Every structure is written in structure tokens, then in C-alpha cells.
Amino acid sequence: MQYDDYDDVQANKRQQRKETWPPFRVLCSIAVAVVAAVIIFAAACCILQSFHDAKSSDALQNESHFVTEANMMSTGVIEENLPPKESLPDTTADVPTEYDYSKPVPLGEAVSDDFFDDAVFIGDSRTEGFILNAGLSNTVSYTYKGLTVDTVFTKPVIHKNGALLSVMDALKVTDFTKVYIMLGVNETGWPYSSVFIEKYGQIIDTIKEINPKAIIYVQEIFPVSREVSATHSYVKNDKICEFNYLLSEMAKEKQVYYIDVGTAVSAEDGSLPAEAAVDGIHLKREYCLKWLDYLKTHTVVP
Numbered sequence: 001m002q003y004d005d006y007d008d009v010q011a012n013k014r015q016q017r018k019e020t021w022p023p024f025r026v027l028c029s030i031a032v033a034v035v036a037a038v039i040i041f042a043a044a045c046c047i048l049q050s051f052h053d054a055k056s057s058d059a060l061q062n063e064s065h066f067v068t069e070a071n072m073m074s075t076g077v078i079e080e081n082l083p084p085k086e087s088l089p090d091t092t093a094d095v096p097t098e099y100d101y102s103k104p105v106p107l108g109e110a111v112s113d114d115f116f117d118d119a120v121f122i123g124d125s126r127t128e129g130f131i132l133n134a135g136l137s138n139t140v141s142y143t144y145k146g147l148t149v150d151t152v153f154t155k156p157v158i159h160k161n162g163a164l165l166s167v168m169d170a171l172k173v174t175d176f177t178k179v180y181i182m183l184g185v186n187e188t189g190w191p192y193s194s195v196f197i198e199k200y201g202q203i204i205d206t207i208k209e210i211n212p213k214a215i216i217y218v219q220e221i222f223p224v225s226r227e228v229s230a231t232h233s234y235v236k237n238d239k240i241c242e243f244n245y246l247l248s249e250m251a252k253e254k255q256v257y258y259i260d261v262g263t264a265v266s267a268e269d270g271s272l273p274a275e276a277a278v279d280g281i282h283l284k285r286e287y288c289l290k291w292l293d294y295l296k297t298h299t300v301v302p
Contacts, residue, residue, distance in 0.1 A: 099255075099300070101251060101252045101255050101256070101257070101258070102248075102252045103258075104248070104258050104259060104260040104298075105217070105257050105258065105259050105298040105299065105300055106298070107297055107298060108297060108298065108299060109297070110293070110296045110297045111296050111297075111299055112296075113136065113138060114138065115296070115299065116136055116138060116139040116178070117138050117139065118175070118176055118177040118178060119139050119140070119176065119177075119178040119179065119180060120139070120140040120141075120142060120171065120174060120176045120178070120179050120180070121136075121139060121140070121141045121142065121143065121179075121180045121181075122142050122143070122147075122152065122167055122171075122179065122180070122181045122182075122183070122203075123143050123147065123180075123181065123182040123183060124143065124144065124145065124146060124147040124148070124182075124183060124185065124186055125143070125144075125145040125146070125147075125282060126182060126185065126222065126281070126282055126283065127141070127143045127182050128141070128143040128144070128145065129282050129283060129288065130283065130288045130291055130292070131143065133283070133284070133285040133288035133289070134288045134289060134291065134292040136292070140174060140176065142158050142167045142170055142171065144157040144158075144167075146186055147167070147183065147186070148183060148186050148187050148199075149183050149184070149187060149196060149199035149200045149202075149203060150199050151166075152166060152167040152168055152183070152203060153166055153167075153168050153202075153206075154166055155167075156169075158170040160173060160174075161173065168203070168206055168210075171206075171207065171210055172210055176211065176214060177211070177213070177214060177215060178214065178215045178216075178217065179207055179214055179215070179216050179217065180217045180219060180295070181203065181216070181217065181218055181219060182219040182220075182221065182222075182261075183200065183203075183221075184196065184200075184221040184240070184243045184247070185221055185222070185224070185235060185240065185281070187243070188234055188235050188236060188239040188240060188243065189233070189234030189235070193242060193243065193246060196243060196246070197243075197246040197247070197250055200218075200247065200250060201250055201254065204216060204218075204250070204254050204256055205254075215257065215300065216256040216257065217256070217257045217258075217259050217295075218247055218250070218251050218256055218257065218258050218259070219259045219261045220244045220247060220248070220258070220259065220260050220261055220262050221240050221243055221244055221247070221262070222240075222261070222262050222265060222266075222272060222283070223237045223240055223241075223262060223266055223270055223271050223272045224237060224240070224271070224272050224277075224280050224281050225271055225272045225273070225274055225276075225277065225280030225281075226269070226271045226274075227274070227280055228272075228279075228280035228281060229271065235281070237270065237271055241270070244260075244262070257300055259294075259295065259298050261291060261294050261295065261298075263294070264290045264291055264293070264294035265283065265287050265290055265291060
């Protein structure tokens with residue numbers, strides 16, 4: 001019986017252990033899982049922190065590069081494209097002063113008559129009279145009574161090489177380095193000033209196409225006498241002033257030289273003196289010489 005009791009006791013203990021171990025094993029498994037999760041979470045945090053640090057470092061490097069490049073761009077250069085500093089040439093003295101096309105040609109030293117040897121004068125009957133009265137036999141004159149900014153392209157009035165050509169066609173077969181233009185008094189009767197200045201601009205463009213190196217002088221339109229301005233059906237000094245303003249703006253835009261030659265012949269009120277012209281429009285010889293003297297003292301040297 002003692003042996004039987006001992007066996008029973010041992011059996012009871014084994015039964016108790018069986019009832020006790022399962023929950024304990026579960027708790028151990030949970031604890032191991034928690035520890036593993038903590039370890040994994042900590043490792044993940046380390047990895048994320050390393051990635052964030054690396055990304056921040058790249059961002060700082062990119063920002064530094066951007067700021068450096070932006071600073072260099074603000075000065076107009078990129079440092080890596082520059083030659084060594086000791087080899088940089090000093091070019092400041094070689095930069096020419098640009099001509100101010102918004103202003104008329106300034107007063108300068110007078111030139112001689114042979115300055116106009118390679119010039120072409122384009123104009124209406126006013127320029128025609130100027131060439132005759134000023135004695136400029138050494139220059140080329142493409143002039144015609146009633147010539148306008150549109151008929152210079154279309155009206156065959158110039159005898160050249162046995163043919164009758166328009167002014168612009170004649171210019172194509174002419175050697176020249178300077179062009180003097182005075183047109184506009186006949187166009188004051190046109191209803192639209194915009195058409196006048198557009199056609200005038202086409203003359204400038206065409207001359208540049210024919211000879212890109214030509215020096216182009218746009219002469220302002222002379223006024224007429226007070227009597228003519230008051231009585232003529234369309235030639236009015238107010239309209240001439242409007243045209244001259246448009247011409248000065250066009251000269252600035254197209255970078256050609258504007259000559260306020262009317263200063264040489266105008267009275268204090270801006271009109272043409274009565275004694276300056278037989279008809280209040282076309283200049284007498286004395287005033288043609290004033291015109292010539294003004295051109296001689298208002299030239300440019302490119």
C-alpha cells in the first residue's frame with residue numbers, strides 16, 4: 001500500500017504539472033514575442049534614423065550647391081566655367097559708348113563737301129531744290145517733285161543705266177555709304193499718320209537690306225510759312241510737327257540718325273520765315289546753304 005500511495009502521489013504531481021505548464025508556456029511564448037518585437041522595432045528605428053540623416057545630408061548638400069550656383073548666376077558667371085583668375089582679360093576699356101538714338105544728332109566739327117561724295121539724297125521737290133542751290137554736284141540725288149514714302153517704291157522717275165527706275169530700285173544698283181532722307185510734306189494730306197510712318201519704316205528696312213552698313217540720316221520735315229499753314233488745304237505746321245515726332249520715335253526704334261534740320265531755317269515760333277521761301281514751302285538759295293551748313297556740323301562717325 002505504501003508503494004501504491006507513493007505512485008498515487010507522484011501521479012498527482014505529474015497531473016498538477018501538466019495543469020500548470022501550459023499557461024506558463026504561453027506566457028513564455030508571449031514574452032519572447034514581445035522581446036522580439038521590441039528588438040525589431042528598435043532596429044527599424046535605427047534604420048529609419050540612418051536613412052533620414054543621409055537624406056538630410058543630401059538635401060543640405062543640394063541646398064548648398066543651389067545657393068552657391070545662384071550666387072554665381074547673380075554675378076553672370078558660373079565659377080566652374082571661368083578660367084583661372086590671373087588669365088581673365090580686362091575688357092572694360094574696350095566697351096564702346098552706345099549712341100543715344102532717342103536724341104537728334106548733336107553739333108560737331110564741320111565736314112567738307114567731299115563728305116557727301118558717297119551719299120545719296122532721297123526726297124521730293126524740296127530736296128531737289130536743295131541739291132541745285134547748295135551746289136552738291138558730287139553727290140547722288142534721287143529726288144522728284146511730289147515724291148512720297150510710297151511712290152519711292154512704285155514710281156519710275158530715276159534714270160539709271162539706260163532705264164527708268166523707282167528710287168528704291170535705283171538704290172539697289174548704286175554704291176553708297178550714307179543716305180539722307182527728307183519726305184513727308186506731301187503726305188500731310190493723308191488721313192492716317194500711321195500709314196505714313198509705316199511706309200517710312202519700310203524705306204529704312206529696305207535700305208538696310210540693300211546695304212546693311214549704310215549710315216541712314218532721317219531729316220525732320222521743314223515747316224512751312226505761317227501763311228501757307230493757315231491757308232493751304234492740307235499742308236499744316238501742326239501736322240508736320242506730328243510727323244516729325246513720329247519720325248524721331250521711328251529713328252529711335254530702328255536705330256538710325258535723326259537730324260532736326262528744321263532748327264537751321266525756322267523762326268522763333270517754329271514756322272518758316274516769310275523771306276526763306278518764294279512760296280512759303282520751297283527754300284531760297286540762302287536757306288539751302290543754311291541747310292547744308294547744318295548737315296555739315298551734324299554728322300556721326302560710327
